[in-house]
Amino acid sequence: MLIVSCPNCGITAEETEFHAHGEAHITRHTVGSSDDQMETYLFMRKNPKGVHFERWRHQNGCGKWFHMARDTMTLEVFGTYSAQTYNPPKDLLAEIDAKRPGWRDVS
Amino acid sequence: MKKYSVFAVAREAMRHHTGWTRAWRDAAPKKRYDAIIIGAGGHGLATAYYLGKNFGITNVAILEKGWLGGGNTGRNTTIIRSNYLQDPSAAIYEKSRSLYETMSQDLNYNVMFSPRGVIMLAQTEHEVRGYKRTAHANMLQGVTTEFITPAKVKQLVPIINIDGPRYPVLGGLWQARGGTARHDAVAWGYARACSDMGMDVIQQCEVTGIQREGGKVTGVSTTKGDIGCDKLGIVVAGHSGHLADMAGFRMPIESVALQALVSEPIKPCMDVVVMANTVHGYMSQSDKGEMVIGGGTDGYNNYTQRGSFHHIEETVRALIETFPMVSRLKMLRQWGGIVDVTGDRSPILSKTPVDGVFINCGWGTGGFKAIPGSGWAMAELMAKGRSPLTDAFGMERFTEGRFIDESVAAGVAH
Numbered sequence: 001m002l003i004v005s006c007p008n009c010g011i012t013a014e015e016t017e018f019h020a021h022g023e024a025h026i027t028r029h030t031v032g033s034s035d036d037q038m039e040t041y042l043f044m045r046k047n048p049k050g051v052h053f054e055r056w057r058h059q060n061g062c063g064k065w066f067h068m069a070r071d072t073m074t075l076e077v078f079g080t081y082s083a084q085t086y087n088p089p090k091d092l093l094a095e096i097d098a099k100r101p102g103w104r105d106v107s
Numbered sequence: 108m109k110k111y112s113v114f115a116v117a118r119e120a121m122r123h124h125t126g127w128t129r130a131w132r133d134a135a136p137k138k139r140y141d142a143i144i145i146g147a148g149g150h151g152l153a154t155a156y157y158l159g160k161n162f163g164i165t166n167v168a169i170l171e172k173g174w175l176g177g178g179n180t181g182r183n184t185t186i187i188r189s190n191y192l193q194d195p196s197a198a199i200y201e202k203s204r205s206l207y208e209t210m211s212q213d214l215n216y217n218v219m220f221s222p223r224g225v226i227m228l229a230q231t232e233h234e235v236r237g238y239k240r241t242a243h244a245n246m247l248q249g250v251t252t253e254f255i256t257p258a259k260v261k262q263l264v265p266i267i268n269i270d271g272p273r274y275p276v277l278g279g280l281w282q283a284r285g286g287t288a289r290h291d292a293v294a295w296g297y298a299r300a301c302s303d304m305g306m307d308v309i310q311q312c313e314v315t316g317i318q319r320e321g322g323k324v325t326g327v328s329t330t331k332g333d334i335g336c337d338k339l340g341i342v343v344a345g346h347s348g349h350l351a352d353m354a355g356f357r358m359p360i361e362s363v364a365l366q367a368l369v370s371e372p373i374k375p376c377m378d379v380v381v382m383a384n385t386v387h388g389y390m391s392q393s394d395k396g397e398m399v400i401g402g403g404t405d406g407y408n409n410y411t412q413r414g415s416f417h418h419i420e421e422t423v424r425a426l427i428e429t430f431p432m433v434s435r436l437k438m439l440r441q442w443g444g445i446v447d448v449t450g451d452r453s454p455i456l457s458k459t460p461v462d463g464v465f466i467n468c469g470w471g472t473g474g475f476k477a478i479p480g481s482g483w484a485m486a487e488l489m490a491k492g493r494s495p496l497t498d499a500f501g502m503e504r505f506t507e508g509r510f511i512d513e514s515v516a517a518g519v520a521h
Binding site for chain 1: 346358360409410415416449505
């Protein structure tokens with residue numbers, strides 16, 4: 001069972017309070033984009049064995065969205081951060097680099 | 108291969124069972140094969156089997172990183188049915204179900220196919236309408252199903268509580284020739300038949316790379332050395348995206364955990380399979396007497412073959428209302444498998460951007476029932492470049508927006 005801290009309201013709780021909503025930092029292609037871009041946006045997913053960045057919502061709590069970095073092989077939660085960003089924060093990436101050297105090369 | 112028969116059993120009984128031989132050879136890889144199948148689960152083995160049986164292609168290797176049938180083939184709840192709404196799904200699943208009927212004879216291996224019947228409970232008005240529609244569609248597709256009344260459900264399943272209160276049983280979609288089979292035996296039977304045709308089943312051989320030349324596949328790198336091939340079939344369920352990445356293309360796949368559990372063995376109390384999709388629970392009784400229970404998938408990407416405890420709680424909570432006797436059962440084992448789920452929840456059987464590479468994946472939570480049909484269709488696709496059964500399941504459907512409007516995998520298992 002995952003233990004998650006909501007970066008919006010600060011509460012730490014187990015996963016039933018939250019809901020996962022898939023891969024984060026996806027480019028949302030829209031009108032004027034090509035078929036391939038739309039397919040990428042709607043369906044293509046990294047689905048990595050290892051470090052995964054994803055969108056979550058504090059469904060049974062403050063109701064707000066946030067991002068999480070998590071390992072899909074061990075279910076370790078590296079950390080959560082604001083939904084209002086295009087990229088994971090540098091200090092979180094540094095922490096993941098320390099824990100999982102070479103994770104960026106792994107698919 | 109020695110044929111299994113009543114005479115073989117009698118002969119071996121006379122000599123203290125000293126004459127049984129290995130069911131299949133534990134092969135070492137050759138330098139080159141006409142076709143390589145990655146994944147010795149049910150789907151991979153079935154693909155190899157029908158390549159040999161239907162198309163005479165027997166210079167085939169089946170590579171498995173773990174052991175034979177050690178992935179989802181050994182982790183599912185063995186339910187077989189074909190009561191789907193859309194024509195492409197009904198065609199391939201009904202092909203599959205019909206192949207199960209004669210599989211034991213075909214393979215000379217008892218897969219214990221038990222066409223005991225499958226009921227999908229309708230517990231809301233929406234489900235009643237949905238299942239009636241499915242029953243009508245099935246009639247046109249030549250799949251024998253029937254919408255039955257609550258009284259008939261109660262007659263078929265005396266232990267069921269049809270009165271609710273939260274989820275009363277309003278009817279059910281009944282497929283009398285659906286049922287279960289012994290999952291390990293399906294893998295073992297196919298492996299034995301493949302080995303008998305001269306194919307190599309190579310275990311503990313993980314694929315680490317896919318070699319290409321001019322957009323065409325030339326072979327694979329494995330933990331047991333490089334192996335050349337003309338055609339490559341990727342049939343690996345949860346790890347499809349990982350292997351597609353090695354071949355240089357992407358897949359619309361996400362991997363999630365699906366779990367199941369079994370109870371202590373009890374006396375026979377339910378001789379059909381019951382699925383309750385509204386409450387995400389389904390149950391059947393195994394030949395050993397254990398109640399086999401399955402539920403929903405976890406909501407997030409996961410490769411750990413473990414599921415969340417609260418999903419078990421949800422499943423069991425729902426089942427206790429429908430089957431009050433379950434509340435007194437002790438649960439013996441719980442396990443999870445990694446299922447590969449596509450954007451429209453229907454499988455992918457497709458050519459790929461790499462010439463000679465074919466992929467069969469995305470069966471999600473309902474792959475076991477599809478094993479023979481999927482193998483049959485995939486073999487035709489690999490041998491001839493096209494199969495009428497796979498036309499609708501190409502991966503280009505995600506670019507074209509031509510989805511299969513059916514929650515085949517549903518996020519609920521079956």
